[in-house]
Amino acid sequence: MTKIKTCAKCILDSNDDPEITFDEKGVCTYCNIYDANILKYYYGNDSELKMFNRIIFEIKEKGKGKKYDAIIGLSGGVDSTYVAYLCYQYNLRILAVHIDNGWNSEISAINIKNILKKTKYDLYTYVINWAEFRDIQKSYFKANVIDIEAISDHAISSVLRKVAIKENIKFILSGTSITTEGRLPKPWVFMKLDSLNIKAIHKRYGSMKMKTYPIQGYLYRILKDKIYGIKSIDILNYVNYVKTEAKELIKKEFYWKDYGGKHYESVFTRFYQAYILPEKFNVDKRKSHYSTLICANQMTRAQALVLMQEPLYASELLKKQDKEYVLKKLGFSSDQFDEYLKQKQISHLKYPSIVKYLLFLSKIKRTIKFWKKM
Numbered sequence: 354m355t356k357i358k359t360c361a362k363c364i365l366d367s368n369d370d371p372e373i374t375f376d377e378k379g380v381c382t383y384c385n386i387y388d389a390n391i392l393k394y395y396y397g398n399d400s401e402l403k404m405f406n407r408i409i410f411e412i413k414e415k416g417k418g419k420k421y422d423a424i425i426g427l428s429g430g431v432d433s434t435y436v437a438y439l440c441y442q443y444n445l446r447i448l449a450v451h452i453d454n455g456w457n458s459e460i461s462a463i464n465i466k467n468i469l470k471k472t473k474y475d476l477y478t479y480v481i482n483w484a485e486f487r488d489i490q491k492s493y494f495k496a497n498v499i500d501i502e503a504i505s506d507h508a509i510s511s512v513l514r515k516v517a518i519k520e521n522i523k524f525i526l527s528g529t530s531i532t533t534e535g536r537l538p539k540p541w542v543f544m545k546l547d548s549l550n551i552k553a554i555h556k557r558y559g560s561m562k563m564k565t566y567p568i569q570g571y572l573y574r575i576l577k578d579k580i581y582g583i584k585s586i587d588i589l590n591y592v593n594y595v596k597t598e599a600k601e602l603i604k605k606e607f608y609w610k611d612y613g614g615k616h617y618e619s620v621f622t623r624f625y626q627a628y629i630l631p632e633k634f635n636v637d638k639r640k641s642h643y644s645t646l647i648c649a650n651q652m653t654r655a656q657a658l659v660l661m662q663e664p665l666y667a668s669e670l671l672k673k674q675d676k677e678y679v680l681k682k683l684g685f686s687s688d689q690f691d692e693y694l695k696q697k698q699i700s701h702l703k704y705p706s707i708v709k710y711l712l713f714l715s716k717i718k719r720t721i722k723f724w725k726k727m
Contacts, residue, residue, distance in 0.1 A: 355367070358375060360375065360379065360380060360381035360383075360384060360644070361375075361378060361379030361380055362379075362380045362381070362384045362647065362648070362654070363381065363383065363384050363643075363644030363645075363647045363648060363654065363657075364640055364643060364644050364647070364654060364657050364658060364661065365381055365383055365538065365640055365641065365644050368635075369538040369540070369541070369636075369640060369641075370382075370383075370538040370539055370540055371540070372539065373538070383535065383536055383538070383641075383644065384644070384648055386535075386536055387531070387535050387536070387645065387648040387649075388648070390531055391531060391532075391648075391649075394531070394590050394591060404591050405588075405591040405592055408586060408588070408591060409443050409445070412445060412523075412524050413445070415523045415524070416445075416446060416522075416523070416524075419521060419522070420446065420448075420520070421446050421447065421448045421475075421520060421522050422445045422446045422447065422522075422524065423440065423445055423446075423447055423448075423522060423523075423524040423525070423526050424447070424448045424449075424450055424513060424516060424517050424520070424522045424524070424525050424526070425437060425440065425447055425448075425449055425450070425525075425526045425527075425528075426449075426450055426451070426452065426509055426513055426525075426527065426528070427449040427450065427451050427465055427468065427476070428451070428461060428465075428618050428619075429457075429458075429460065429461030429462065429463075429464035429465045429468075429612075429618045430461070430464075430528070430612070430618040431596065431599060431600055431603065431609075431611075432528030432529070432530060432533070432589065433528040434464060434468060434603045434607060434609055435528065435589065435594070435599045435602075435603060436526055436527070436528045436588055436589065437449065437468050437472060437474070437607075438602065438603055438606055438607070439588060439589075439592065440472075440526065441471070441472045447472070447474045447475075448474070448475050448477060448516070448520060448522065449468075449469065449472075449474045449475065449476045449477070450476075450477045450478075450479065450512060450513055450516055451465060451476060451477070451478045451479070452478075452479050452481065452505075452508055452509050452512050453478055453479065453480045453481065454481045454486055454505050454508065454619075454621075455481065455483045455486060455487070455682070456505075456619045456620050456621035456622070457618070457619065457620070458612060458618055458619060458620050458623075460610050460612045460618065461612065461618035461619070463610060464607070464609050464610055464618070467607045467608050467609065468607050468609075471606065471607055477516055479512045479516075479567070481508060481565075481566065481567070482564075482565045482566070484561070485561065485563065485564065485565055485566050486504070486508075486566065487682070487683060487684070488555070488559050488560055488561050489504050489551070489555050489559060489563065489566060490504065490621075490683060491558070491559075491683055491684070491685075492554050492555045492557070492558035492559040493554060493558075494683075494685075494693055495558040496554045496557070496558055496699060496704065497693075497696050497697065497698055497699040498543070498554065498698075498699055498700070498701045498704075499540070499541065499542070499543065499630075499634050499636070499698060499701070500541075500542055500543035500545075500701065501625060501629070502622060502625060503543055503544075503545050503547070503550075503551065504551055504566075505619075505621075505622075506545040507545050507546060507547075507548065507551060507568065507569070508566065508567050508568075510545065510546065510569070510574070511567040511568060511569040511574075512567050513525050514569065514574065514577060514578070514583065515567065515569075517581070517583050518577065518581050518583070522583075523581075523582055523583060523584060524583075524584050524585075524586060525583065525584070525585045525586070526586055526588045527585060527586070527587050527588070528587075528588075528589060529587040529589070529590075530587065530589035530590060530594050531587070531590050531645075532589075532590075532594050532595075532596075532645070532646075532649040532651070533589075533594065533596050533642070533645060533646065533649070533651075534642070534645060535641065535644070535645030535648065536641075536645075537638070537641050538641060541630075541634075541636050541638065541641070543701040543708075544701075544706075544707070544708055546569075546571045546574060547571065547701075547706055547707050547708060548568050548569060548570045548571060548707070549570075549571075549705050549706055549707045550701055550704055550705065550706040550707070550708075551568060552568070552705075553704040553705040553706070554704050557704070571707050595651055596646070596651065597651070620675060620678065620679070621679060623675060624675045624676065624679045626638050626665070627665035627666050627672070627675075628665070628666075628672065628675070628676065629694075631665060632694050633693070633694045633696075633698070634698055637661070637665070639660070639661060639665075640661065643657035643660060643661070644657070676690075
């Protein structure tokens with residue numbers, strides 16, 4: 354039996370990713386990737402502030418003569434709320450876009466309302482056809498793949514670009530942050546922009562046609578961004594983003610309400626991360642989230658280990674309520690769901706995927722580089 358090796362710096366181990374490696378100090382791949390990536394943003398010095406100000410200046414310059422400077426996705430979560438706060442502080446004219454996939458929590462709705470009340474941002478809400486979205490979600494359950502949330506993330510990306518093109522907006526500001534999200538272990542996640550994979554899984558297991566779901570091909574997206582000059586910027590990477598401080602600030606500014614875990618502003622995301630992932634896939638995403646915070650010096654390793662001892666659900670009652678609600682909304686019986694939990698995980702790559710083509714192209718590129726050096 355292979356001995357489990359744990360990172361000397363964070364709390365990830367060889368169980369989380371069989372391909373994980375450790376350097377001579379016992380530090381894992383993911384910590385070293387974080388350290389390499391963080392250097393791009395020059396945290397803690399004047400260069401970071403200059404870059405942020407340069408970005409704001411460019412956004413305002415390209416927004417001249419237009420109704421909006423930039424577009425943001427607004428979920429009511431801490432990251433998107435802090436992005437809204439930054440934009441408000443720098444007087445950016447923002448079009449806020451909310452994607453309603455049928456799983457919003459009451460808290461997220463209250464948070465969004467309070468943000469809009471203060472900022473006076475215009476809001477565009479895109480409501481995904483529930484019957485169709487449920488059918489796609491259920492097909493992912495039947496496929497036994499891990500990244501059920503890929504279809505929500507894909508829809509968000511697609512809608513933001515469609516609205517940006519329609520409104521002639523050149524900048525999409527996202528709440529993704531290297532200091533709080535880092536990089537998930539590869540086995541835990543799949544490529545969110547793989548429209549081929551989404552279509553293939555739904556075609557095999559779905560019961561209705563995909564007509565209105567906002568899907569966008571990977572290459573099509575790249576082409577559209579080039580044609581329309583759209584830039585997607587992870588704006589939180591250019592400020593000193595400390596999540597605990599950000600929460601206190603937005604509570605004060607927007608009367609923001611905390612919803613618990615990361616991305617728990619969605620009922621399904623909460624159930625997926627706190628029940629489905631640990632029960633079926635033996636994955637606790639807190640390990641990755643806390644490990645990133647350790648790398649960012651926002652949490653100690655000892656603190657992370659203590660927090661990992663806490664239950665994923667705040668109460669057994671909430672856990673029971675979520676399970677009943679999700680199963681009823683998706684149309685699963687308890688027996689069907691229990692059977693699903695027992696079934697073996699299937700790789701996304703067992704289904705058609707653009708990743709296979711990208712890997713093939715990458716090999717060709719490396720081969721060409723090799724022969725050029727000869």
